[in-house]
Amino acid sequence: MDRRPGLSVRLKLTLSYAGFLMVAGALLLAAIGYFLLDQGWLQTTEQGAWRATPGTAFVRGFAPMAVTVMAFLLVFGLVGGWLLAGRMLAPLDRITHATRTAAAGSLAHRIRLPGPQDEFRELADAFDAMLARLEAHVAEQRRFAANASHELRTPLAISKTLLDVARTDPGHDRDEIIDRLHAVNTRAIDLTEALLLLSRAEQRSFTRERVDLSLIAEEATETLLPLAEKRGVTLETSGDIAPATGSETLLLQLTMNLVHNAIIHNLPEGGTVRVTTGVRPGSVLLTVENTGGHLALDLVPTLTEPFRRGTDRVHTDHAGVGLGLAIVKTITEAHDGTLTLTPRSSGGIRVTVELPAPPP
Incomplete structure (x- = not known):
């Protein structure tokens, strides 16, 4: 100006x-x-x-x-x-x-103003804190862009290889190639939709309405019950009515991601997933916990990073696209809530989503 x-x-x-x-x-x-x-x-x-x-x-x-x-x-x-x-x-x-x-x-430069605490010192400290958050955000966005490019390039490269095989080897089983192309394209579509959902949640471009987390939890568990039965996992749902304000679609996606992860990353057989809802003064809770292997304490905080997977995630038939918990974290923050991941002493993990309670 x-x-x-x-x-x-x-x-x-x-x-x-x-x-x-x-x-x-x-x-x-x-x-x-x-x-x-x-x-x-x-x-x-x-x-x-x-x-x-x-x-x-x-x-x-x-x-x-x-x-x-x-x-x-x-x-x-x-x-x-x-x-x-x-x-x-x-x-x-x-x-x-x-x-x-x-x-x-x-963005790595800092003021680090010396001297006693006064108005200038408060301004400088606030500016340094803003630069630190901005630097971390930019670094996270760069990692996200690099990982997204890699994840999108992988199915495209596989599709190109399959097409080259079909072109150079007419005698190859075409049905097998078609099935593999279908699976690769499905994964690419899932990844694209997950990226769009993540962007939508980050921009908070959704309509807020009154929802009940207990009903959302029941819908998510009913939808994923066939997957749980296939993998020999028992689903348990309990809790109180938990009214909240937000997007029903996004909160259902959040719950689906948590329950899906809890089913997939469980014991080989005889596993359990518990989904509970509760009410606190001024907030409502959605908790999903499962049985499973022991998780290292330094691994748990990184699970919400985009494209971060556990040791066995890529080798399963429901590996996902590596954005499950990243989407959960983004949707939670878009609803002004907090996400807490706690490893269970007996194995597995407990994930708690706490959202503000709606006004009376």
Whole structure:
């Protein structure tokens, strides 16, 4: 935005300091002069004695001294104000430099303003915290873009290979190639839809309505019951009515992802998945926990990263696209909620989604 040039803040502060000092000096001299004039005293003798004088003589004797004092105050105010303003505004120079550095693309720079806690220190610390969050977000987006490109390129490369085989080897089983192409394309479509869902949730472009997490949990478990029976996993659903505000479609997708993950990453046989809902003061809970192997503590926080998979996820027939928990996290944050992953001591994991309760 083009703006007309103006005075710098340092010059404005300097003029303000000097002006205030001049006004204060003028008022002080006026008060002294009024007092002396009222008393009729003025120092006129060479020996320094005081004697009564008329008002005209007082003005002739006092006015030059007052002008000299005001001139001194003006120079002192300008020089001192300039130095004081520069010292006071020095932290702003560091903040401005850091802002320009960040605008040029260097998000790793930090102000790290020294000194006691004051307004400038609070501003600098807030700016450093903003840069740290922005740097982490940009790094996450870059990783996401790189992983998404890799995940999308893989099915395309496989499809190209299969087509090349069909073209160069007419005697190859075409039904097998068609089946494999169908599976690869289905995976590519699932990945694309997951990316679109993730983008929609991040932008919060959805209509909020009153929903019941207990009904959503029942619908998700009923939909995934055939998969659970196929893998020998028992589904258990319980809990209270849990009213919330949000997108029913997105919250159903969130619950489906959690239950699906709990079924797939379970014991080889005799596994259990428990889905419960509850109410707290000011919030509602959706908890999904399963049996399974023990998870390392350092692995659990990374499971919500896009395209992050456990050790055996890629080798199953329901491997997914690596965005299940990433979508859960994004949908939770889009609903102003919190997502908590806790490894169970007996094996498996407990995932808790806490959403704000709707107003009465």
